Amino acid sequence: MVDLKAWLNEQREKGRLRSLRPVIAREKGRLILAGDDNRTLLDFSSNDYLALAEHPALIAAAQEALSRFGAGSGASRLMSGDLAVHHDLEQAVAQLKGQEGALTFGSGYMANTGIIPALMGRHDLIFSDRLNHASIHDGCRLSGAKVIRFRHNDLNHLEELLAKNRGTTIPLIVVESIYSMDGDRCPLRELVALKERFGCLLMVDEAHATGVFGPNGGGVIEEDGMSGAVDLAVGTFGKGLGSYGAFVAGNREMIEYLVNRARSFIFSTALPPAVAAASLAAVRLIRHEPGLRHELQEKIGYFKGVLRKGGYEADLGPSQIIPIVVGESEAALHIAELLRKQGIFVTAVRPPTVPQGTARLRFSITRHHSTTDLSQAAETLLEIMER
Template sequence: MVDLFTKFDPLINEREALLATGVRDPYAIVMDKVLSPTEAMINGKRTILLGTYNYMGMTFDPDVIAAGKAALDKFGSGTTGSRVLNGTYSGHKDCEDALKEYYGVDHAIVFSTGYQANLGMISALAGKGDYIILDADSHASIYDGCAMGKAEVVRFRHNSVEDLDKRLGRLPAEAGKLVVLEGVYSMLGDVAPLPEMVAVAKKHGAMILCDEAHGMGFFGPNGRGVYEEMGCEKDIDFVVGTFSKSVGTVGGFCVSNHPKFEVMRLVSRPYIFTASLPPSVVATAATSIRKLMHAGEKRAHLWKNSKRLHQGLRDMGYKLGTESAQSAIIAVILTDMAQAVSLWQGLLEAGLYVNTARPPATPAGMFLLRCSLCAEHTDEQVGEILGMFERAGRATGVIP
């Protein structure tokens, strides 16, 4: 018998060797109690959260929580069915209405996760004989959507307008083409040059899908994402997003003005063959989305936090993923996994939780700690975070 786990032996050995040095497993943290959008109890210690994607701090909003409790009492704990059978309640339609209001579009479809939104849209839109053109650093859900479909896949260099143009130019003019972009790339926190890329895609007759998972909530006058911030709203065909970040719950969606968009409910397998979100979840999402329409002050505070932390870490001597604060994500680049985990553990012991990331989630050979700021982080907390990074960085030798 061939042991199907044999292919994972190098990863298992690497992990065991790392844990043998006495460090904790960075991928096995348990939140004993969550106190607020910015604090939790971990191992009995009050800990500042800097790795949760809770960008707008909506998880403890009183109106959001009240909406979820009311729906739980009225509709029960789950739907036990897919959206095309018994799994569409009034709350699901209300959530899609909230998305249409928020994005100013004609159509919205809610999936059970953000991962499934990309999986469902990409695999259904581009079929045999079509082409999907995507950034080499695209999220795993985008790659998996490509793998599930039957289109030819073409990658271009990360954020390279020139390479996108060149690769589109090599494709048959008569073929269907879908260019997939992300407003904010989740590992380094850098943003895409959307106006230039949109212009190139349109020149070659391609449709465009933009993933705004990490841009929704705080980019643009209405918080719709990078594509709104950069004035590309009229040219993007499909916008995909998630509820698990700025919205503060779970779920995914796609919005569009395409007149034939509703057919996606009949052709997207992850939509058809997945149980729909519980009523309490869509109720929290709809309430949060409507409140995010009027969150200008929170957006401004989040940007202040991001710029202050980015500059402070640079001044200490840390190598960061971007030259300036481009989003709420700040990536601290380390030399290897051992150094990354050493700094991560030093921060955790000091009372700060961040994410560790390594290949294949990151580009080849890159190891980093990823910080995700929240609009609810106070000025005092940002000061504490900087102090922890300075002390832990010196203790581990990451900074002078």
């Protein structure tokens, strides 16, 4: 067994030790942390991109389901926990993603660690982007398949690996459409071309794209017109959709197979009815109110514009996730603390979440932020980084 005290001390010395700080109040893009003199901070670490967690439509849907069904589902979907609202939600998700069917999971982590091992085994090959989320890497490991990682968004490297590694079964390519720590975007059309050329399945995790991209909020897959070419579209309800849980969308055969093989689905209690109802309200909302996305995109552009005008020259990426890479963990923690003292809450992301030497401040822009909030955060960041 690991020496717990020694390990904790080592992480503390390296500036990698994580700790929990309870939020005692949160409203409209602001929060108050426990033990922080009740100071209100601007929250730039939330993934509630469209500000739907506090939307009246989601709250009303959750309240109605809560009063009708109670707090929990009581069982797994394959026992007695299968409610009509789960099916309504899956139908709405399938429509959103341009697929024949969908299946919900308890979380994005449960989705990825359930789907990949259900599809792939020890005789199979998986090609995974090196910067994929930890849940994808864990799902790959759990499958027992041979996992080959390709350089981030490097299609030449992927093509080379696909040509060199031929198995007797259909390989799986796994990517994210918007990467959670870099905020960059996968070259989806080119990935589809490679998957078709080499006869692979393609799984795309749209956790940070659903609701934010696409004419109807269907993500990068919809925006790039690739809905029919992606075999597995994975996403979450807990980010742009303001609720909780996750999903996969695919053809009917794929969904039926996962109902029977995805262990994290089979052996888990169903999503609480209030959560499923809130998620359904969110899916309907993003389809019918494109202004939510347009407003967010304007705010993203405004924040980046202030940074560029102030002389920040590094790439700010194409999405609502804006990484300010500072290098070492201690530097990232120091800047985060200085920002907090100025009323801005942003998380310092350190190894092993990101590669060594790339610790960063991960700014996440949401619809909650006003132009005043965005100016304050950008200008304060620039001032601190100039010291």
